[in-house]
Amino acid sequence: MFKLAHNGNILLDVHEHSPPSAAFVIEALEKSTFCECKINHDSINDYFKNSPNERTIVVASQHDATLEVVVSDDKMLATGELMLAQGGKALSLDDAKKQLIKAGVARGYKQVFLEQLLQQQFELPAGTKTKAILAKGRLPIDGQPAKLIPQVETLKSRLKTPKLREDGTVDMRDFGKLASIEPGAVLIKQQPATPGKEGFTVTGDILPAKAGESHALVAGEGTEISKHNPLELIATIAGVPVDIPYGMRVDDIFTTADVNVKSGHIDFEGSVIVTHNVDPGMRINAKGDITVMGTVESGHLTAQGDITIKQGVIGHQLDDKNLSCNIFSNGNIHLSHAQYSRLEAQNIFIERQASHCFMKANKLLQVGQQDNPKGKLFGGEIIDAQIVVAGEIGNESGAKMAINLAASGADVTADTDQCLKELAQTDSQLDTLQTAIEKADQVKDAEKKKLLLAKIGATQNHYCQQAEQLEKKLSTLEFHLHELLNNAQLQVNKTLHSGVEIHIFDKVLRTNRNYPPCSVKLEESKIEIEFKTS
Incomplete structure (x- = not known):
């Protein structure tokens, strides 16, 4: 019924068997082997509409994919x-x-x-x-810029992380220890910029990538580029690292305007300078010096070096023994005035006056100007000092205050007693060894006797050296106590008021009247007051 022409058309011979309708042709075509061919509806419809005399009609056509x-x-x-x-x-x-x-x-x-x-x-x-x-296609991927990877915590990053208390709350004053570093510490590692990855179109055109921005490490003050790795910045001094554009610097002196809730407590390996004030409840701990250009109010300062406070230190009484302001220095303390504060240092220098303070100076406590100290010292207690110099001590009301000179002599005495005790024990050991030597001499076996005497001799030599060291220490302690007591004195350049209790080592003197300029010393195991002659 249907046949395939060479041009791919599907033909229907209608000369001998005329189909009744177009629907009949289409149905027959769909049931034939040419069912997937494209039906030519126009040709079929035209045949039945116009009743042509053609012998064949094109009913479909074959098409390749x-x-x-x-x-x-x-x-x-x-x-x-x-x-x-x-x-x-x-x-x-x-x-x-x-x-x-x-x-x-x-x-x-x-x-x-x-x-x-x-x-x-x-x-x-x-x-x-x-x-x-x-x-x-693929779009180009621009390169990554050079990246600085800090290896240490800087001041800026420290201030973002307040310290967590054990109970889970946050102490907004305490940001932890300042990020102090030692020479040779790696500050920054630079991750180099990347060139990026080129793109392309499907037709093969190249789409160039933009290389990442590159910049050199900047070595600020106190730093240098590593000689072994140009991508590392290292510290050349000890101090605190501070961010600068494309690098860091290291400050061996940490400077801040104020120490308050915003700055947090300061804990630094070097020296600290505060250009204004230290607010109540704030703390500074420094391995170097501390300098405060303003006032310290109810603060806590501790330094391995000197502490200088241009204005005053002001605290208040917490209880019978504790004050709200505490200044501790392994060096010297210099300040204008002090009130209700605890001060401890090698030497303490107060320009004007100290009232109701607890103070301890290993050597000198001076109240007043350097050349002629006439500052006021009243109330509170001097826990220990070797020399105290002031213009006026006590006050007109006769309020009690205590001054302890050479109080550390009690520690020297305790060390001396311990040294004597150890020396007595050493002497006892040497006596026991001498007895052992006498017994060893009676041993008949020569080899055994030799070994025994050698062993006892070595032990005896050890205790002899120990006794010698203890005797030297004892001599040093005795000399130190003598110097301490001989130099201990209180110098008053204006008035020594009544109600002042003066201790020199284990001796006590209570003033019951006012004294003119004088000095107080220990003479022949007795506290004596010597008046100054003009």
Whole structure:
């Protein structure tokens, strides 16, 4: 009934058997071997409408599968539009690749994309049009800029992390210890900039990438670029690291305007300068010196070096023994005035006056100007000092105050007693060893006797050296106590008021009246007051 022409048309011979209707032809065609061919509805309808005299009519046509590759305007995408075969041949992989080449696709193609599209020929109805992406371009990836990776905590980063208390709350005054570092510490490691990754279009055009911005490490004061690694910045001095553009510097002196809730407590390996004030409840701990240009109010300062406070220190009484302001120095303390504060140092220098303070100076406590100290000292207690110099001690009301000179002599005496005790024990050991030597002399076996005497001799030598060291220590302690007591004195350049209790070592003197300029010393185991002659 139907036959295939050489040009791919499907023909129906209607000369001998004229079909009754177009629907009959289409139904017969769909049941034939040419059912997947494209039906020519126009030709069939024209035959029945015009009743032509043709012997044959074209009822369908055979079509091979076709692939059209479309490249987007920006050339970043290639899309394949596949028209499935209608009674014709399926499209082969090789022929499909030729279409890609013809469209100019050169990069970004993946064969799996094409295979998945061609697979649709065996899954979808004949003549179906389907579409899929066959190639993708790639946008360029710009390089990453050079990155600085800090190896230490700087002041700036420290202030972002207040300290966590054990109960889980945050202490907004305490940010932990300042980030102090030692010479040779690595401050920054630089991660070099990357060149980026070039892109491309599906037609093979290169899309250049922008290289990451690069910049050199900046070695601020107190730092240098490592001689072994140009990407490392190292410290050349001890101090606190501070951020600068593209680098760091190291300050061996930490400077801040105020020590308050905003700054947090200061805990620093070097020296600290406060250009204004230290607020109540704040703390400074420094391995070097501390200098405060303003006032310390109810603060706590501790320094291995000197502490200088240009204005005053002001505290208040917490209980019978504790004050709210505490200044401790392993060096010297210099300040203008002090009130209700605890001060401890080698030497304490107060320019004007000290009232109701607890003070301890290993050597000198001076109240007043350097050349002629006439400052006021009243209330509170001097826990220990070797020499105290002031203009006026006590006050007119006769309020009690205590001054302890050479109080550390009690520690020297305790050390002396311990030294004597150890020396007595050593002497006892030596006596026991002498007895052992006498017994060893009676041993008849010569070899055994030799070994025994050698062992006893070594032990005896050890205790002899120990006794010698103890005797030297005892001599040093006795000399120190003598010097301490001989130099201990209280110098008053204006008035020594009544109600002052003066202790020199284990002796006590209580003043019951006012005294003119005088000095108080220990003479022949008795405290004596000597008046100054003009």
